[in-house]
Amino acid sequence: MEKVLFRNRRPDRPATLTEYRQSGGYEGLAKALAHMTPKDVAEAVRASGLRGRGGAGFPAGRKWESIDPARKGPRYILPNTDEMEPGTFKDRILVNADPHLVIEGIILAAYAIGAERGIFFIRPSYEMDAQLLEKELQNAREAGFLGKNILGSDFSFELSVHRSAGRYICGEASAQINAIQGRRPNPRKGVRSTDRGLWDRPTVVNNVETLSCVPDIIRRGPEWFRTLAATPEGDGNKLYCVSGMVASPDCFELPMGAPLREIIFEHAGGMLDGREFKACLPGGTSTAFMPASLLDTPMDFDNMKKAGQRLGTGSIIVFDHKTCLVRATINIINFFVRESCGWCTPCREGLPMIRDLLLRIENGEGKEEHIARLREMTAMMRHAYCAFAPGAAAPVEGLLAHFEDELREHIRQKACPFGLGKPRCGDWEARQFAY
């Protein structure tokens, strides 16, 4: 297969501007500025079928076209580089592989929506990426790809880096807008960013992997992009992260719709020695556990949905037969409890209650009624303001759907069947076991 996003990926260093240009870089931008209107660019992206890679899978072209063309004044593009969902590291690898691919994608999106300013939102643990991007933005500026009258056209655009100070919720589009505005990053409810975004202006928040598909869609056409995927429902290539109990964890560029089994057992080298596959989270920790019976599902948005799953970010976390999934879910829920912004009640109150129920079961104090209560509580999470709480509930729902026997076994034995005791005070895990 042809690599597009990772065509310049090297083991030791990011591709330079020169190397990127030798691989067709910035030709898409030159073509767009010389021969295409902003509307043409948005239409090409819509025709390509490109869907958001940040997890929701919303068609990128439709998002761009939802901005009211009559609205005058500033517009913004926010390339979202805040990935923080456990198991997700594709954006960091992408930015470090080919920074100018990302930058060109942002410039093209800005042209399509008429944005004059873009803000790269970077999480604090990616400080090295922030420094790399600042250096490469300067190189792009000097080469005439950023700033006033880009490539001699009447299109001007400036792109800068915003250093975040942490927290998973900042990856949520409306929370990110609040964060940049120097406000507490609570998600907003009922307001569309494309209508009232940053400083109440039309704003597009796109994941950087989504944006990085744009240069080649423009350069080689939407029809070419449509031929890349492995399934008719798929769109282009996808970056799949594989981590957990596999032999060769890494991030792989594969056709969208590659079967889960192939990704884990061929590309990621299969299971570690002596370990058997038990389950995986297919798209980060806000998706549901998938059992071995679903391994042949094609990993694209529609086929995953058909299988009752979510593609999410395509970040696969693999669990083996020796892992207690109740214990692992406690770790995951603890992440969400800690990262909740606490603004709305279902999330703030409900997630600690779900954790409490799981802790009781894991500690051998579980009762049959706790399983029904877990179902009730996870269903309540859809009443939260944003997608955070329903995402947090997903692994628990997967546990209930496919591993209810394991939960029951904890209750029946009045102990963890994997022989895991309560952590000792002071141990790393002990913090997660405080009721």
Next chain:
Amino acid sequence: MDETNGKSPVSACAFTPGERSLPPEVEEELKRKVAAAEHPREMAVDVMYALQNHYGYFSDTALTHACDILGMTHVELEELATFYDYIYREPVGKYVIHVCDGVVCYLRHDDAFFRALCETLGVGLGETTADRLFTILPTACIGDCHKAPSMLINGVFYGPVTPEMVPGIIADLRKRAEEDIEVMCR
């Protein structure tokens, strides 16, 4: 360390706790950046980071300066400072060790790695060593899952880490502590 011994004021104070005054040139530089911004408030986190680097943590004095520089109220900034996990309202070491406790790192190690870290440094999780060099903070996923178990020290990833590697990493940082005066991201 003395602010007048030729080192830049930011680096001289970077890991020294205590309420030093803010050199006028640092304050002016920050005010200039805020004035140049499209909206002053978008500089809130940048200003907090700069003052945190100066004071070694985001102290009450730093908070007051930030309010003055940004034209924001105490409560507006306190709300941010307590929300973000990379802004520290209590003193931390020069090297903040962010140890990932996400589920992938959880799968790839037992308590041994954490225990090695605590034993080598002689402090518990969330605590700072007496020489004010190291703080251990368990942290939400740092995005290094393919190299689990992983940790992040002042912006640099260490992974995969085994308990055996811990003493060497710490000894190396101790050796560099004198030269490493610039603290970019704790």
